[in-house]
Amino acid sequence: MTATGLETVVGLEVHTELKTATKLFCGCRNRFGDEPNTNVCPVCLGLPGSLPVLNRRAVELAMAIGTALECEIRPSIFHRKNYFYPDMPKDYQISQYDEPINVGGHLTLPDGTVVGIVRAHIEEDTGKTTHVGETGRIHGADRALVDYNRAGVPLVEIVSAPDLRSGEAARAYVTELRAILVATGASDGRMEEGSLRVDANVSVREPGAPFGTRCEVKNMNSLRSLQRAVEHEAERQAAVVAAGGTVEQETRHWDEDAGRTVPLRSKEEAYDYRYFPEPDLLPLAPDATWRAAVAASLPPMPRARRAVLVERLGTVTDAQRDQVASVVADDLDALVVAAVDGGVAPQLALARVANEVAALGDPHRLDASGVVALLAMEARGDLSATQTKAVLQRMAETGEDPDAIAAAMGLEQIGEDALDATLDAVIAAHTDEWARYREGDEKLAQFFVGQVMRETGGKADGKAVVAGLVRRR
Amino acid sequence: MTTAVELAAAVRDGTTTARATTEAALAAVAANDRELHAFLHVDRDGALAAADRVDALTSQGRDPGPLAGVPVALKDNLCTQGVPTTAASRILEGWVPPYSATVVDRLVAAGAIPIGKTNLDEFAMGSSTENSAFGPTRNPHDHGRVPGGSSGGSAAAVAAGMVAIGLGSDTGGSIRQPAALCGVVGVKPTYGMVSRYGLIAFASSLDQIGPLATTVADAAACLEAIAGHDPMDATSLDEPAPRVVAALDRGVDGARVGLVAELLDGAAPDVVVAVERAAEALEAAGAHVAELTLPELRLGLSAYYLIAPAEASSNLARYDGVRYGLRVDAADVQAMNVATRTRGFGDEVKRRVMLGTYALSAGYYDAYYGRAQRVRTLMCRAFATAWERCDLLLGATAPTTAFELGAKTADPMAMYLSDVFTIPSNLSGEAAITVPFGRGDDGLPIGVQLLGRARAEPRVFAAARVLEAAA
Numbered sequence: 001m002t003a004t005g006l007e008t009v010v011g012l013e014v015h016t017e018l019k020t021a022t023k024l025f026c027g028c029r030n031r032f033g034d035e036p037n038t039n040v041c042p043v044c045l046g047l048p049g050s051l052p053v054l055n056r057r058a059v060e061l062a063m064a065i066g067t068a069l070e071c072e073i074r075p076s077i078f079h080r081k082n083y084f085y086p087d088m089p090k091d092y093q094i095s096q097y098d099e100p101i102n103v104g105g106h107l108t109l110p111d112g113t114v115v116g117i118v119r120a121h122i123e124e125d126t127g128k129t130t131h132v133g134e135t136g137r138i139h140g141a142d143r144a145l146v147d148y149n150r151a152g153v154p155l156v157e158i159v160s161a162p163d164l165r166s167g168e169a170a171r172a173y174v175t176e177l178r179a180i181l182v183a184t185g186a187s188d189g190r191m192e193e194g195s196l197r198v199d200a201n202v203s204v205r206e207p208g209a210p211f212g213t214r215c216e217v218k219n220m221n222s223l224r225s226l227q228r229a230v231e232h233e234a235e236r237q238a239a240v241v242a243a244g245g246t247v248e249q250e251t252r253h254w255d256e257d258a259g260r261t262v263p264l265r266s267k268e269e270a271y272d273y274r275y276f277p278e279p280d281l282l283p284l285a286p287d288a289t290w291r292a293a294v295a296a297s298l299p300p301m302p303r304a305r306r307a308v309l310v311e312r313l314g315t316v317t318d319a320q321r322d323q324v325a326s327v328v329a330d331d332l333d334a335l336v337v338a339a340v341d342g343g344v345a346p347q348l349a350l351a352r353v354a355n356e357v358a359a360l361g362d363p364h365r366l367d368a369s370g371v372v373a374l375l376a377m378e379a380r381g382d383l384s385a386t387q388t389k390a391v392l393q394r395m396a397e398t399g400e401d402p403d404a405i406a407a408a409m410g411l412e413q414i415g416e417d418a419l420d421a422t423l424d425a426v427i428a429a430h431t432d433e434w435a436r437y438r439e440g441d442e443k444l445a446q447f448f449v450g451q452v453m454r455e456t457g458g459k460a461d462g463k464a465v466v467a468g469l470v471r472r473r
Numbered sequence: 474m475t476t477a478v479e480l481a482a483a484v485r486d487g488t489t490t491a492r493a494t495t496e497a498a499l500a501a502v503a504a505n506d507r508e509l510h511a512f513l514h515v516d517r518d519g520a521l522a523a524a525d526r527v528d529a530l531t532s533q534g535r536d537p538g539p540l541a542g543v544p545v546a547l548k549d550n551l552c553t554q555g556v557p558t559t560a561a562s563r564i565l566e567g568w569v570p571p572y573s574a575t576v577v578d579r580l581v582a583a584g585a586i587p588i589g590k591t592n593l594d595e596f597a598m599g600s601s602t603e604n605s606a607f608g609p610t611r612n613p614h615d616h617g618r619v620p621g622g623s624s625g626g627s628a629a630a631v632a633a634g635m636v637a638i639g640l641g642s643d644t645g646g647s648i649r650q651p652a653a654l655c656g657v658v659g660v661k662p663t664y665g666m667v668s669r670y671g672l673i674a675f676a677s678s679l680d681q682i683g684p685l686a687t688t689v690a691d692a693a694a695c696l697e698a699i700a701g702h703d704p705m706d707a708t709s710l711d712e713p714a715p716r717v718v719a720a721l722d723r724g725v726d727g728a729r730v731g732l733v734a735e736l737l738d739g740a741a742p743d744v745v746v747a748v749e750r751a752a753e754a755l756e757a758a759g760a761h762v763a764e765l766t767l768p769e770l771r772l773g774l775s776a777y778y779l780i781a782p783a784e785a786s787s788n789l790a791r792y793d794g795v796r797y798g799l800r801v802d803a804a805d806v807q808a809m810n811v812a813t814r815t816r817g818f819g820d821e822v823k824r825r826v827m828l829g830t831y832a833l834s835a836g837y838y839d840a841y842y843g844r845a846q847r848v849r850t851l852m853c854r855a856f857a858t859a860w861e862r863c864d865l866l867l868g869a870t871a872p873t874t875a876f877e878l879g880a881k882t883a884d885p886m887a888m889y890l891s892d893v894f895t896i897p898s899n900l901s902g903e904a905a906i907t908v909p910f911g912r913g914d915d916g917l918p919i920g921v922q923l924l925g926r927a928r929a930e931p932r933v934f935a936a937a938r939v940l941e942a943a944a
Contacts, residue, residue, distance in 0.1 A: 091790030279678035
């Protein structure tokens, strides 16, 4: 809902790069971050005489996406989308147009909202242009450098129906879609590296009225900027309507720093792409056996995995429900289950994985059995929460096992007797604070915890200290 | 002159060397080509090096291949690693491909010696080789006349005896028409039989590479060397090369041949007479010839001049000055694109790019490109009905013998009509061959055309051999 009471309507076009070993139409490596123009050949450079040959694995991943989104997988063909651009080697893009491989699916958000999937089709990526000049902007740039490593990387474009009604819902959709793409193994879902790119079609209307004129908003490179861009664009359109104007159909660019959308090109300037069937490729018609094999190879999808996790946890709070969603989205739910199986209390396992493990740079590089062992140490009371976090950090840095790290850091937690003795000594040394605590000043509990930690070099369990205080009160 | 089959046999049995056959070819080029201009580039060093490799194999007792030491000429729209490839266009002048076309690799693997790159109409768009940016080729039979096109350079090189075999590409008749005008054999194989990988695309759904040679047997040997599935071309048929050499002497006894009215309609009287004599020769050899009409073939030229330019407008987009070839500097990228293409392309290329762009434009697609594709489907159906009654179809290859240089350059439509008999096989993707059969009133060669269904090359070659023997 905009400030003036109009309804926001959003449809999203999500491009995901497919995690294939090689490009869509040639044998070049599909890898992000390599030296520019090292993963290129006559085909992906569009040299005269070269021809595309479709990558079977890319088709499989596209089918996996379609299956996961409950699409119908259909016989399809490729078209050429013709327009001139320096980072597009052939000056046309091979894409699927009116006969895409996947049509008519659904995606159900964690809150139960069902979003229609219009289509999910295969196409090739372009190269990447960098404008070099004093200003760092396109206008006034001295020259442009093109890296064709990305040219011909396989993409699937997933087009949703205009079923989303807010920036927040758009964000939730992409979060869920990303989790599905990661689960299928089709994508690594990295928005910041551009392996997942989102364009938003935004319009506003009186609730219940026909759809308004939409604007396509581009250049959102995080979930947060997607939500902001949708909200700002809806408000901009609402303001146009409120001022008695009409929204023009156009493509707009999200300016992250300015926090607003600016026009890129209008409908009048729209390209005529002169689509026609790609004569260098045969029609694609996956048979029932192939489709069934892809479906059978699909692992459980996030929705099912969340259900499994919730079942293992018993009752969950709203906050824990969010944690469940986030560990599944990060593909870390198996770790939680493994920790629970290893005797760790479910809530502790969930909290540690959702917060501390997920916050590590690349949590999937951690040895899962080591993490389970670490959480078991905390669950047994061998390590405090603080110590557990410190050991986890070292595990991520060194790859060593948690026992060795804890020993090397001297982190064995002090025993109950030693803790009691230390606590008694601390109370004896701070009689004023003790009296105020006994009179009900709860803030002082943390003071005593801090003192005990100082005395023990951080080896005490904070919860045990508080319990000791309560007992002595 | 010595045929490719004879040359290879002599090299293989040690009667001569590849070095000797290659030097002879290079000498013939040096003696003739200043006048004929069949070649855009002669790769003397590469040819001699290739010859020495063949001779080394022979001296080691290893198999040098079925085309050992056979000098071949490559149309300059076939990519050759390390050797300039221009498609006879200013826009690719000086470009040296980093890879070779599959057909080039296969010829070399068969022991053939690429002598050089031959002239063509720019990007294979034309029927006289006069659209070359680097000047026309002359017909060896009459230096005042065109060799046909667009594979005019390869046709002239073979006809003049400079090489035994030439490779061309045929999109609407570009092998068969120049072969007919130069008095040599020309083959347009079934679409997908020969890999297009490394052929600079004109119209991808129509382009097909094939041989030009002085004899049907030489053409067969070449086709066997270059045909067969290529994983680099998705439209390549998933089957091995056809066994055409073994089929050469099968004759036409009992074959049903349709003499197609539409493949004679508009041909000059002397051409019609030649085709009728060819029909008699086939009957004499045991074939049953019946006259046949396929009215849909009349629509071929119109459909072709929408489909081919449409595909070309897209295929030629990449010549934008960004990555290779000509670049004409300008204020920004778009202006550079325009300036480069304005200076780099010739008139005929621009004409077809504009035609094709228009045919694909929003609002016109259905009326032009879409309708042309429906016509193409009709034509395929017409051929399919003909194949119920016939094993082969017979007609003229070109309406006339070779015309004079400059005769049609001012009238594109007259030039386009040169391909009216050859275009249908490209649209249907089926097999076709032209064989020299007699001479016209002007004493110049006439070609007659045999058409077969897809993959019917063995039968087509056997019939061609009968005509060759009767000519």
